[in-house]
Amino acid sequence: MKIFVDTADLDEIRELASWGIIDGVTTNPTLVKRSGRSFNEIIEEIFKIVDGPISLEVVSEKADDMVKEAKQLVSKIPQKYRKNIAIKIPMTSEGLKAVKKLSKEKIQTNVTLVFSSNQALLAAKAGATFVSPFIGRLDDIGQEGMEIVEEIMEIYTNYDIETEVIVASIRHPIHVIEAARLGADIATVPPGIIRKMVKHSLTDKGIKSFLDDWKKVKK
Ligand code: E4P
Numbered sequence: 001m002k003i004f005v006d007t008a009d010l011d012e013i014r015e016l017a018s019w020g021i022i023d024g025v026t027t028n029p030t031l032v033k034r035s036g037r038s039f040n041e042i043i044e045e046i047f048k049i050v051d052g053p054i055s056l057e058v059v060s061e062k063a064d065d066m067v068k069e070a071k072q073l074v075s076k077i078p079q080k081y082r083k084n085i086a087i088k089i090p091m092t093s094e095g096l097k098a099v100k101k102l103s104k105e106k107i108q109t110n111v112t113l114v115f116s117s118n119q120a121l122l123a124a125k126a127g128a129t130f131v132s133p134f135i136g137r138l139d140d141i142g143q144e145g146m147e148i149v150e151e152i153m154e155i156y157t158n159y160d161i162e163t164e165v166i167v168a169s170i171r172h173p174i175h176v177i178e179a180a181r182l183g184a185d186i187a188t189v190p191p192g193i194i195r196k197m198v199k200h201s202l203t204d205k206g207i208k209s210f211l212d213d214w215k216k217v218k219k
Contacts, residue, residue, distance in 0.1 A: 001180045004053070004188040006033040012191040013015065017049050019198075024052035026132070026168065026188040028088065028112070029059060043073075047081035049177050053130070055110045057088035063097035070102055070109075086110045086130060091119045096126040103127030110166065117151035124156065124163040132188070134169035135179075145169070146178045153182050174199050
């Protein structure tokens with residue numbers, strides 16, 4: 001399973017990328033706001049850090065405006081990085097129209113705010129490169145979010161659909177394990193959760209006791 005980092009925080013992306021485990025990045029307007037940087041500054045830097053799909057979200061609501069905004073975004077990215085841009089499009093009927101148009105022009109799309117397998121089926125039919133079911137937000141309203149990932153994986157497998165599934169809105173490390181067990185293509189994980197994934201108290205304890213014992217060895 002590929003791991004994307006779900007943040008617009010450039011320092012976090014830089015640090016986690018240096019661990020050698022980051023395959024891409026997802027951002028959204030809230031994450032950009034949280035980063036405290038301008039959108040232009042983020043766009044300028046982010047592609048230099050990670051050589052993999054980078055999702056940037058449009059904020060238009062009409063299909064033609066989304067397509068126009070997507071193309072403006074693409075034009076801002078230096079040619080050598082353009083293969084990595086994925087335009088995040090919200091899951092609406094206007095969004096589907098935009099996805100269809102962008103896919104004809106070979107511009108990658110990530111259909112976001114997906115909360116059902118029917119939505120994921122439609123996004124794939126429109127030609128989405130990626131689809132992002134939001135697991136945590138479903139859990140928040142008392143619905144088992146991971147069930148829709150299971151359904152989407154089954155449906156996509158039944159029809160050899162090439163759209164890749166990005167498990168999004170991940171709230172804790174167990175979500176990542178569940179996504180991997182279901183065979184999801186990608187999990188997009190907030191930096192804090194990636195940091196939790198790397199830690200285990202027995203690892204820390206083991207290192208400490210090895211170092212303590214090493215001090216007692218004659219060299
Ligand atoms: C995915 O691409 C989104 O940026 C993200 O996973 C949203 O998660 P949230 O529900 O924590 O805001």
